[in-house]
Amino acid sequence: MAPRRDREPTPQHPGHGPAVELRAVRRTYGRGEGAVQALRGVDLALPRGSFTAVMGPSGSGKSTFLQCAAGLDRPGAGQVLLGGQEITGLNEDRLTKLRRTRVGFVFQSFNLLPSLTVLQNVLLPQRLAGQRQDRQRARDLLAEVGLDGYGGRRPGQLSGGQQQRVAIARALINRPEVVFADEPTGALDTRTAHDVLALLRRAVDALGATVVMVTHDPVAASRADRVLFLADGRLAGELAHPDPGTVADRMTALTAAHDGRFAGAPA
Numbered sequence: 001m002a003p004r005r006d007r008e009p010t011p012q013h014p015g016h017g018p019a020v021e022l023r024a025v026r027r028t029y030g031r032g033e034g035a036v037q038a039l040r041g042v043d044l045a046l047p048r049g050s051f052t053a054v055m056g057p058s059g060s061g062k063s064t065f066l067q068c069a070a071g072l073d074r075p076g077a078g079q080v081l082l083g084g085q086e087i088t089g090l091n092e093d094r095l096t097k098l099r100r101t102r103v104g105f106v107f108q109s110f111n112l113l114p115s116l117t118v119l120q121n122v123l124l125p126q127r128l129a130g131q132r133q134d135r136q137r138a139r140d141l142l143a144e145v146g147l148d149g150y151g152g153r154r155p156g157q158l159s160g161g162q163q164q165r166v167a168i169a170r171a172l173i174n175r176p177e178v179v180f181a182d183e184p185t186g187a188l189d190t191r192t193a194h195d196v197l198a199l200l201r202r203a204v205d206a207l208g209a210t211v212v213m214v215t216h217d218p219v220a221a222s223r224a225d226r227v228l229f230l231a232d233g234r235l236a237g238e239l240a241h242p243d244p245g246t247v248a249d250r251m252t253a254l255t256a257a258h259d260g261r262f263a264g265a266p267a
């Protein structure tokens with residue numbers, strides 16, 4: 001028998017290094033006196049197969065971070081690497097293709113297309129990318145998120161929690177390098193939010209996904225492996241194995257520091 005060779009890394013899934021890396025990333029909105037420095041030099045690496053929560057006071061740069069890391073926005077300086085590949089210099093066409101094939105998104109408002117069935121919504125990233133639509137994988141993922149047999153329904157016939165499950169299945173369809181979740185439980189009641197977080201956790205633990213979640217909720221953040229805190233566009237600390245109480249205390253301290261600074265700022 002021929003000696004077994006380890007699978008060669010491919011550009012799609014290089015298998016080495018972090019899923020996402022930011023190096024000295026800066027993003028400024030506007031120019032001159034009115035310019036806002038939303039990110040002021042962020043360095044971080046998100047390991048493959050990890051679940052990271054990103055928290056911070058309002059205006060600390062969480063959305064900007066997510067958009068830059070996901071290739072939805074371009075940093076003014078610094079580098080973003082996805083699966084070891086630098087994406088900062090890609091043109092718009094290549095960035096769009098990358099977002100459709102290598103990144104998954106889960107939004108607060110679910111963002112399902114109401115005219116498509118549940119199965120068609122799950123397959124949409126493959127359709128948009130012009131890839132073969134893997135209906136069996138879509139059905140398997142729907143079963144994975146507890147929606148076996150719901151493929152023929154329309155989103156309007158599902159509860160909010162069920163719609164978010166469909167969105168999670170859709171985010172996973174292409175086996176992305178990373179799933180970015182922006183307040184995925186923000187529109188859900190506590191019980192449903194708990195179920196959706198359990199699914200994200202399971203996507204990491206059982207399917208090997210990498211998940212990055214922006215949230216305001218310390219309970220949601222405590223389901224992650226690690227919480228990164230942003231304040232005024234900078235990383236302001238992190239917490240491994242978070243529990244809700246410690247996360248809430250950190251957030252209270254950061255928000256008080258933030259409010260204190262702004263109370264002293266000229267009007």
Ligand SMILES: Nc1ncnc2c1ncn2[C@@H]1O[C@H](COP(=O)(O)OP(=O)(O)OP(=O)(O)O)[C@@H](O)[C@H]1O
Pocket residue numbers: 029030036037038056057058059060061062063064065
């Ligand atoms: N398009 C824009 N034009 C100008 N300023 C912007 C723009 N988007 C964001 N900002 C500013 O950049 C800073 C960071 O905003 P960002 O939305 O990333 O913060 P956030 O932490 O996500 O806030 P929130 O928790 O309130 O959603 C804020 O001061 C915000 O006002």
